[in-house]
Amino acid sequence: MDRSEIREKYRLERDKRLRDDAAEQYLPAGEIFDAVYHDPYVPRLEREAIVEELDCVIVGGGFAGLSAGAKLHRAGITDVRIIDRAGDVGGVWYWNRYPGAMCDTAAMVYLPLLEETGNMPSAKYVPGYEIFAHAQKIAQTFELYNGALFHTNIESATWDEARGRWMVRTDRGDELAARWIVLGTGPIARPKLPRIAGIGTFEGHSFHTSRWDYGYTGGDARGAALDGLAGKRVGVIGTGATGVQIIPHLANSDAELFIFQRTPSAINERNNHPIDPEWYAGLAPGWQDEWQRNFTVLQTGGFADVDLVKDGWTDITQRIRDRVVKLVTERGEYNGAIQREAYEESDDEKMDELRARVDAVVRNRETAEKLKPWYRQLCKRPCFHDSYLNSFNNENVHLVDTDGQGVQSIDATGVTVNGVHYDLDCLIFASGFEVGPEHSGSGALPVVGRGGVSLSDAWSNGLTTLHGIYSVGFPNLFHMGFTQGLNLFSNLPTNFISSATSMSQAVAHARAIGAEIIEPTPEAQAAWVDLYENHGSTFLGDVECTPGYYNNEGAGIGVREKRNANGYPLGAVGFMDFIDEWRRSESYEGLTFTPAP
Numbered sequence: 157m158d159r160s161e162i163r164e165k166y167r168l169e170r171d172k173r174l175r176d177d178a179a180e181q182y183l184p185a186g187e188i189f190d191a192v193y194h195d196p197y198v199p200r201l202e203r204e205a206i207v208e209e210l211d212c213v214i215v216g217g218g219f220a221g222l223s224a225g226a227k228l229h230r231a232g233i234t235d236v237r238i239i240d241r242a243g244d245v246g247g248v249w250y251w252n253r254y255p256g257a258m259c260d261t262a263a264m265v266y267l268p269l270l271e272e273t274g275n276m277p278s279a280k281y282v283p284g285y286e287i288f289a290h291a292q293k294i295a296q297t298f299e300l301y302n303g304a305l306f307h308t309n310i311e312s313a314t315w316d317e318a319r320g321r322w323m324v325r326t327d328r329g330d331e332l333a334a335r336w337i338v339l340g341t342g343p344i345a346r347p348k349l350p351r352i353a354g355i356g357t358f359e360g361h362s363f364h365t366s367r368w369d370y371g372y373t374g375g376d377a378r379g380a381a382l383d384g385l386a387g388k389r390v391g392v393i394g395t396g397a398t399g400v401q402i403i404p405h406l407a408n409s410d411a412e413l414f415i416f417q418r419t420p421s422a423i424n425e426r427n428n429h430p431i432d433p434e435w436y437a438g439l440a441p442g443w444q445d446e447w448q449r450n451f452t453v454l455q456t457g458g459f460a461d462v463d464l465v466k467d468g469w470t471d472i473t474q475r476i477r478d479r480v481v482k483l484v485t486e487r488g489e490y491n492g493a494i495q496r497e498a499y500e501e502s503d504d505e506k507m508d509e510l511r512a513r514v515d516a517v518v519r520n521r522e523t524a525e526k527l528k529p530w531y532r533q534l535c536k537r538p539c540f541h542d543s544y545l546n547s548f549n550n551e552n553v554h555l556v557d558t559d560g561q562g563v564q565s566i567d568a569t570g571v572t573v574n575g576v577h578y579d580l581d582c583l584i585f586a587s588g589f590e591v592g593p594e595h596s597g598s599g600a601l602p603v604v605g606r607g608g609v610s611l612s613d614a615w616s617n618g619l620t621t622l623h624g625i626y627s628v629g630f631p632n633l634f635h636m637g638f639t640q641g642l643n644l645f646s647n648l649p650t651n652f653i654s655s656a657t658s659m660s661q662a663v664a665h666a667r668a669i670g671a672e673i674i675e676p677t678p679e680a681q682a683a684w685v686d687l688y689e690n691h692g693s694t695f696l697g698d699v700e701c702t703p704g705y706y707n708n709e710g711a712g713i714g715v716r717e718k719r720n721a722n723g724y725p726l727g728a729v730g731f732m733d734f735i736d737e738w739r740r741s742e743s744y745e746g747l748t749f750t751p752a753p
Contacts, residue, residue: 162504173560175709184590185366185587187356188355192347192366197244200243207332209333210236212334213322214236215240215338216341217291217295217300218248219649221245221636222295223269223340224634225238225295226298229298229299230298230660231661231663232667239304245291246288248342248589251367253284253288254366255377257285257401258281258282259281262451263431264431265451269653273294276436278431279431281426310602311325312325315632316333318753319333322334336632336633339635339636339637342637343591345590347589349587350393358570360570364585365394365586372582382405385411387410390581391580391582392413392415392416393584393587394587395415395420396537397539404543404547407548412554415553418561420529421529422533426542448647449732451465451647454473455728456473456728456729457477457727459477468538472533475505479497480494503534507529511529517549520548535706535707537706558574570583603633619639619640620685620719621685624640627681634659639720639721643722644728662674665749671749672750675750692723692724
């Protein structure tokens with residue numbers, strides 16, 4: 157196919173997937189599965205309600221909350237309670253214990269606080285249970301288990317102007333008066349399901365991957381055989397990052413496996429390898445900050461003398477960079493047209509390679525054609541796996557391609573696609589999580605600030621913050637997300653460390669000068685929001701992508717989406733430089749520090 161034919165193919169594949177309901181095509185998994193509200197891993201223990209005044213409440217025990225707790229601890233603030241509905245820290249890595257769970261970003265840059273905890277990743281990419289263990293190590297190292305309230309949900313957090321405190325109430329009867337509150341819920345907290353007709357009527361066994369039922373499937377999170385599925389007819393809905401990881405394990409069971417595919421993922425090689433302990437011990441102090449910056453530079457198209465991480469994330473941007481250099485050298489100038497040309501040529505080259513890899517691995521020609529991704533690589537989250545495509549060579553594995561339309565309906569006995577009914581014993585939903593601050597992060601919490609204004613109302617038309625952390629009308633409240641901050645979606649923990657570093661430094665400054673109330677000025681917040689709404693941009697620019705959570709499910713980009721998705725005008729590295737200078741100056745421009753009432 158020539159380039160014009162590829163463009164037309166991309167357009168056709170995108171158009172058949174466009175839907176009027178956009179993000180409304182999903183519903184919270186808890187509406188169907190009660191198990192989403194229960195913890196199968198740690199028993200819930202009864203306890204007495206706690207009534208106290210303390211320095212800080214941290215909502216969420218994943219890497220966002222842990223990063224905040226660690227940085228506060230290093231700043232000398234230890235009167236802290238983490239609150240989480242799970243039975244332990246870990247966040248999404250506490251819940252995601254499905255077979256094959258693994259991060260698709262290299263551990264050296266993904267796992268935060270490696271130097272501070274003394275941990276060494278076992279391999280370049282580590283499994284979910286090792287990531288969970290690292291979260292526990294952070295909590296141990298920084299004494300964050302002290303006072304942690306697990307199996308506890310926030311019922312309300314209300315600012316008391318007279319006391320200068322956040323009044324936090326929980327479903328366990330706790331009443332906490334906190335000087336500061338950190339919202340460390342992260343952008344992916346609530347499991348979601350496709351809104352398919354009859355989804356609640358299936359009478360076989362079914363579950364969401366975030367609550368994997370090993371009691372039914374057999375096996376365990378470390379890869380033991382799923383022997384409970386022998387002789388069963390098993391269906392999987394979802395072929396994104398989670399589906400790519402579970403399907404090889406299901407394929408190796410003795411089940412008859414049916415994979416219902418709406419859009420194929422782009423599958424890069426992973427090429428995992430162990431970490432050499434001697435090499436790791438020789439890394440110089442400060443190495444992780446260097447690696448994270450190097451990854452960010454290369455992943456966002458910048459220039460670096462060496463690629464420290466060497467993975468699929470940095471590969472495509474290095475190709476773009478090298479082509480830009482070549483074109484500028486040939487033409488003697490740089491402009492937007494050169495950048496666009498370099499991007500398109502590099503992306504075409506990369507996607508050609510990924511489609512060729514499908515042909516090289518999958519023996520059945522018809523199946524191979526259906527597994528080929530027809531969109532630009534960064535239109536959907538890239539996936540990295542060395543066994544996924546091979547799974548389709550197994551006789552017990554059947555790809556049911558829905559031609560972009562998704563599953564037609566579900567009934568008591570199975571699934572219907574294109575008028576064909578598939579009888580099933582078990583149906584597994586690998587449909588991921590709701591993404592974005594207004595759905596699963598800070599904006600979904602029952603938070604009420606000054607004047608009785610709720611956070612959800614304040615953010616009804618998109619986030620309004622300074623640096624993605626502070627919000628006018630919500631004093632002493634800090635967001636640990638990535639929106640309106642670093643905006644590096646390929647490696648979320650880097651965002652959390654950035655926000656936690658800024659927040660903890662501001663808190664330490666307030667204590668040093670005898671102030672207790674931290675809040676941005678309306679002028680500084682308005683200017684910051686304007687940067688993201690009217691001057692920021694995404695890496696893909698105006699490329700028309702197949703629908704997904706990267707582009708509001710193809711529904712278009714308005715003010716709300718710009719505020720929630722656009723990046724810093726000078727890119728992620730530009731933000732790193734800006735915020736480093738902001739911290740070093742110690743002037744804390746844009747923030748006000750006042751005494752308590």
